[in-house]
Amino acid sequence: MNYNNISKELSRIKTPETTKEKMYKEILKTADEKKKRNYPVWMIPAAAAIVLAIIFIPQFINNSRRTLPESHASIIGVEHSPDNSTLMSEAQNQSKPIIEGKNGAYNEAEPNQGEVYITPTLEEEMKQYGPDDVLFHVNILAYADITNGFKYEGKTLDEYRNDPTLKFYNEAYDKWRIEVYLPLNEEMTAAEERGEEYAQGWWKHDPDQLFLEYWQENQPQDVIAAYEPAREQYNEAHKAYEEWFRSPDGAYALTLELTKTECDRLNSLGYDLEVNIDNPFIIMELYGYLTRCQIEEFSVNESYGYIVMWANGENVMID
């Protein structure tokens, strides 16, 4: 079983051909039956659903997997533990004690490009040691936008997206979306936090209304005419991107390649890091042994944002 590539595993879910045909016939049959009805029969299941919803109020399905971590660390050094020979031999500087975190934590901040975020538990522990006294056993996550690793007819997806016509349209869309969005009242905010769907009444505009129609009414003809071919090009590029993303040579492979390159770069600067090839997500992950000085003065690749955390902690997230 390959745990490494979520998209690859999901692609194994395919509609069986016999089911595809069977469902198609059923859909046409159902749609045809509904057309023949001249009374609002759809209200019956809707009313039944409302009654059922009232009677059987859903119980909370709560996941209790996450627990807030505690901040702990332990020294696994020559004088502190007799079981550390393996770890010590892996460390770059064998004369230094190794600090292991029992629990690690990181918040939900995704560092900006060129930034390094050190988790609070690790940072707190680092204060207790000199810049070069001990080695911290750490994980390093590097966030990169791998979208631009894909090119369609010589252009990245961002280059298609940043076509001036398309950009103008998208900016207008964002503005329109914000303008028409109703501020949430207390009840709506609570519902949103529970992950419930928006009721149609939450929106000022008809949820089925197309922005395109609004936009076409408010733009000169030449702008409208330029938009369609740009959109078409972007659609083609995006379709090719989706195929690339899921292919064996796609996003996961590129992430792994970038991780290896980044690992080599850092090791050439004196770091002691290895690539975690088992990361199931499209995130670059390294692990190894660094001094406080190496962490504090971490040599960044300006294209990436980094999180440095304990290597062996639970690495659960803080809300």
Place this chain on the structure above:
Amino acid sequence: MPNSLLRTNRDFEQAYLRNVDTVFRVCFIYMKQNKTDLEDAVQDTFVKLIKADKQFESLEHEKAWLIVTATNTCKNYLKSKWKRDVVLNDDIVSNCGIEDLYADLNNNTVIESVMELPSKYKTIIYLYYYEGYKTNEIARILKKNPSTVRSMLYRARGILKNELEGITI
């Protein structure tokens, strides 16, 4: 591209063939082990497409609309106690293709872990890891704040990480 308007069966057939795998996949990760509901949810989603008689700005828009509709359809199924509790005769649910698919995916830990995620995370994980959308694009599709999407993605990843690492350790 010209706007797609499903005026004829031919138009619908093309839209169906373009998107059936996507809709099926979304419904599959929601409809845990309930084969009949899975088919019903896929069918209902496409019936809604016919009824909506909707214009789309692009194929991407069409797909995004179907993903959201499939998600909502599945959630509605899951909310219904009648649907949850109904026990179906094996003869009624017999469908070789789907049976084979379930057998093939049996013990697929990644898929099982995604299916075990709380509902609110499933579509985000699907859009991010299968469709390759950025968080800003997901926010547009789901009509959510981009920071909410990022936050939910982090939480979902945290749950998945624990699930997957729990097996590999």
